[in-house]
Amino acid sequence: MAGVSTLPVLLAKRVQEMVLDEDDPAAPYLSRIDDPTRHVSPPLAQIPTIDLSLYSSPTSGSEEEKQELEKLRSALGSWGCFQAISHGIPTSFLNEVREVTREFFELPMEEKKKYAKTVEEFEGYGADPVPEDGQSLDWQDRLFLDVYPEDGIKLKFWPENPKSFRQVLKDFTSKIKKVTEQVSRAMARSLDLDENCFLDQFGPRGTLQARFNYYSRCKTPDLILGLKPHSDGTGFTIILQGTEVEGLQVLKDDQWQTVPPSSDALLVLMGDQMEIMSNGVFKSPVHRVLTSSEKERISIVVFYSPEPQKEIGPEEGLINEEMPRLFKKVADYANIHWGYYQQGKRALHAAKV
């Protein structure tokens, strides 16, 4: 039985405050002590780049498009992610999103805490909802917001400072929504399925949640992680990194590899629910974030998930004698995932037949 947890008390002080006060990180932050890779310098990941403009109608059916679909399928079957370019969002706008994120995190703590979550909540400024005893803590602060469907928005958590934050986030949401639609269709076509099949599984009220991550500088990056290893419980996730600072790593063939930052590409990363819907053809990769002693890092992440109560499962067109059904139908997978995540475990086995 868990004893009285000290973690909520620790979490009440944000990492940015600990850095300002020059606190020594408490034990739950020292998650890398037993990490055999803590002195290894990882290779840069050669993650495939996919040109999303080739999937739109004018080139439909072209040889170039076929090759790009094959490339997409192969990227998602091996890496579980790809760098999307020509996604329709101008780099100048991506820079605005980065800028309002940076400005928000650079505000005084009292200002940010106007949007603070309680320890039990997901939404708002802070850290993970109160974790299990024994769970390690991440060297990061975050702002987590439900952004779609619009009737689920809780404006009390949406910063009014910087002034343009809310409008930029609204515009970003509608642009990212288009990207999720384009990617969902392209993924279906890469598997020779009806192009709307995944969108139908997500449902018209499939959710988008935005998470703004701020990874403070850390004096002992070999002892502390920005974000613990995990796979996402989403359908899929879109990650906008900063332009310069590395940190995100994906696990491929049992080796951590660093995702290169990019000024214009969006990293599209499969979550467990796409692995389920694709009957295991697409992989949901384990990833983590390192810290740096020299530079802080920001990232803006959008989680795209099926409507919470909607049942999802492997596409029937992917099940045959050679490829038997690997997963059951599941509803509310995000909750199942969260229970395991808190214990530092993967959840996918819970959906296996």
Ligand SMILES: O=C(O)CCC(=O)C(=O)O
């Ligand atoms: O910061 C990043 O690049 C990735 C963050 C991430 O994996 C997450 O928020 O689930």
Ligand SMILES: [Fe+2]
């Ligand atoms: Fe993640």
